[in-house]
Amino acid sequence: MHCWFFTSQVFKSLPGKALVGNSRNFHCIxxxxxxxRHRPLVETITTLRQNLIKSLGxxxxxxxxxxxxxxxxxxxxxxxNHLADLVVWPKSTEECSIIASLCSEKKVPMxxxxxxxxxxxxxxxxxxxxxxxxxxxxxxxNFNPEDFDVTVQPGVxxxxxxxxxxxxxxxxxxxxxxxxxxxxxxxxxxxxxxxxRYGTMRENVLNVxxxxxxxxxxxxxxxxxxxxxxxAGFNLTNLFVGSExxxxxxxxxxxxxxxxxxxxxxxxxxxxxxxxxxxxxVQILQSNIPIARIELMDDVAMDMCNNHNKLDYKVAPTLFLxxxxxxxxxxxxxxxxxEIADYNGGSEFRWAYESEERNRLWKARHDIYWTTLQSxxxxxxxxxxxxxxxxxxxxxxxxxxxxxQESGIIGPCLGHVGDGNFHTxxxxxxxxPEEFKKAETLAAxxxxxxxxLNGTCTGEHGIGIGKMNYLEKEMGPVGxxxxxxxxxxxxxxxxxxxxxxxxxxx
Ligand SMILES: Cc1cc2nc3c(=O)[nH]c(=O)nc-3n(C[C@H](O)[C@H](O)[C@H](O)COP(=O)(O)OP(=O)(O)OC[C@H]3O[C@@H](n4cnc5c(N)ncnc54)[C@H](O)[C@@H]3O)c2cc1C
Numbered sequence: 001m002h003c004w005f006f007t008s009q010v011f012k013s014l015p016g017k018a019l020v021g022n023s024r025n026f027h028c029i030x031x032x033x034x035x036x037r038h039r040p041l042v043e044t045i046t047t048l049r050q051n052l053i054k055s056l057g058x059x060x061x062x063x064x065x066x067x068x069x070x071x072x073x074x075x076x077x078x079x080x081n082h083l084a085d086l087v088v089w090p091k092s093t094e095e096c097s098i099i100a101s102l103c104s105e106k107k108v109p110m111x112x113x114x115x116x117x118x119x120x121x122x123x124x125x126x127x128x129x130x131x132x133x134x135x136x137x138x139x140x141x142n143f144n145p146e147d148f149d150v151t152v153q154p155g156v157x158x159x160x161x162x163x164x165x166x167x168x169x170x171x172x173x174x175x176x177x178x179x180x181x182x183x184x185x186x187x188x189x190x191x192x193x194x195x196x197r198y199g200t201m202r203e204n205v206l207n208v209x210x211x212x213x214x215x216x217x218x219x220x221x222x223x224x225x226x227x228x229x230x231x232a233g234f235n236l237t238n239l240f241v242g243s244e245x246x247x248x249x250x251x252x253x254x255x256x257x258x259x260x261x262x263x264x265x266x267x268x269x270x271x272x273x274x275x276x277x278x279x280x281x282v283q284i285l286q287s288n289i290p291i292a293r294i295e296l297m298d299d300v301a302m303d304m305c306n307n308h309n310k311l312d313y314k315v316a317p318t319l320f321l322x323x324x325x326x327x328x329x330x331x332x333x334x335x336x337x338x339e340i341a342d343y344n345g346g347s348e349f350r351w352a353y354e355s356e357e358r359n360r361l362w363k364a365r366h367d368i369y370w371t372t373l374q375s376x377x378x379x380x381x382x383x384x385x386x387x388x389x390x391x392x393x394x395x396x397x398x399x400x401x402x403x404x405q406e407s408g409i410i411g412p413c414l415g416h417v418g419d420g421n422f423h424t425x426x427x428x429x430x431x432x433p434e435e436f437k438k439a440e441t442l443a444a445x446x447x448x449x450x451x452x453l454n455g456t457c458t459g460e461h462g463i464g465i466g467k468m469n470y471l472e473k474e475m476g477p478v479g480x481x482x483x484x485x486x487x488x489x490x491x492x493x494x495x496x497x498x499x500x501x502x503x504x505x506x
Contacts, residue, residue: 114184120464
């Protein structure tokens with residue numbers, strides 16, 4: 001569901017240039033201006049289009065503007081106006097290889113597209129090229145319930161997989177809220193509310209099939225391998241987890257799956273201060289309670305959540321928790337966690353035993369981004385995504401909240417606090433550039449703060465275009481040099497999603 005709030009403008013983008021200033025609604029990013037890379041020539045695209053139609057069929061190739069627009073942006077803040085020149089829908093790994101070979105031959109950029117729920121402009125066509133929509137490859141190709149693994153094509157989404165697994169008493173727990181494609185989640189190293197117990201995509205991907213820029217097919221753990229452990233050579237799988245489409249198309253992912261717990265119990269508990277809530281979280285983890293979810297929402301977020309969902313939770317820093325296990329285990333985990341919350345001044349827990357009630361609770365939590373936008377009609381929001389060692393979280397949140405309050409910007413705060421991962425939605429009116437500037441400055445200060453606290457500029461959304469400026473500070477020059485040399489080895493002409501993670505060097 002894409003909101004094109006700048007459709008009144010007709011943009012003819014210049015080769016390799018981001019639009020500056022002349023659109024009230026654009027939120028430009030400087031690094032694109034520094035690159036000398038150019039869009040492909042019109043003649044090149046015309047020939048490529050004919051070749052693609054010959055190989056894939058007319059129905060699998062489009063150059064209509066509405067479809068190109070739809071594929072050139074995600075759910076995050078618009079960073080520039082560059083559209084892909086073509087959109088294609090491969091139906092198999094072989095067709096992905098053909099696309100890669102044809103694009104490589106003409107030196108045309110390729111941009112993998114999952115479901116477009118990313119938040120850092122990962123799918124935008126920074127230098128034009130071909131957007132490759134993976135949604136038609138939507139089969140579960142290998143399912144081994146007794147080994148707890150499944151292999152999916154890129155069009156299978158998280159909810160689709162869980163719908164299939166449910167009948168077998170199994171589930172895939174990595175949950176970014178949005179119904180993202182599992183290969184898109186692999187590409188961004190997604191996580192979400194269950195990561196504190198079940199890990200992120202990094203811990204849950206066993207093998208990946210990738211079509212490289214030149215059309216070759218790689219199996220990162222070896223073809224058909226699906227062992228839970230391996231010490232065989234370099235960890236190529238984790239090179240591709242988080243590669244954001246910049247190293248190849250992920251055409252299959254083999255994932256760990258889990259038994260649905262006998263019992264799930266959710267709870268909500270309010271605190272007088274953010275520190276008391278985060279201290280509770282730290283102490284729960286230090287006590288080794290195997291908590292499945294522990295999420296924080298601040299007073300601003302709770303107020304919006306109440307108004308929007310007709311709920312009546314206390315407007316205060318609040319923890320959302322969930323316990324999984326056998327009935328006895330869940331009861332004892334919950335009792336222990338309740339005592340810890342009590343010790344930190346938490347008001348009485350409100351429990352949700354039934355799945356309907358639990359779903360309502362988590363829906364309210366997951367919908368908070370949309371709630372924020374709907375509570376501020378006509379506005380957009382910069383979503384921040386930093387992660388720090390958990391003991392640094394109270395400092396980070398307290399300082400960030402004070403900064404937001406001083407700025408006058410609306411900014412609900414929430415986080416997957418069990419992992420030290422923290423977000424704000426910095427609301428701005430797209431018709432007021434000064435508001436966008438303020439929100440951007442706040443986001444920059446928050447990111448710097450996280451890096452100073454030994455954290456990262458992105459816990460789960462990836463670098464895309466939005467975080468490019470921070471990567472070098474986080475990784476240091478040697479780290480960046482190493483990443484770029486891997487990129488150059490696998491994609492010497494920088495054709496795979498150029499202009500993401502770092503500037504195109506070709
Ligand atoms: C309301 C909301 C809440 C969210 N909450 C969370 C959260 O809690 N945790 C979290 O981790 N994320 C969250 N996200 C972000 C988003 O859902 C993730 O980034 C998701 O993993 C992207 O998957 P996608 O299929 O939509 O990928 P897309 O947005 O289509 O693409 C994202 C990136 O991956 C690349 N890519 C996609 N598919 C492939 C492929 N098959 N091969 C190679 N590269 C590919 C793209 O080129 C792009 O760089 C949220 C998003 C929204 C809108």
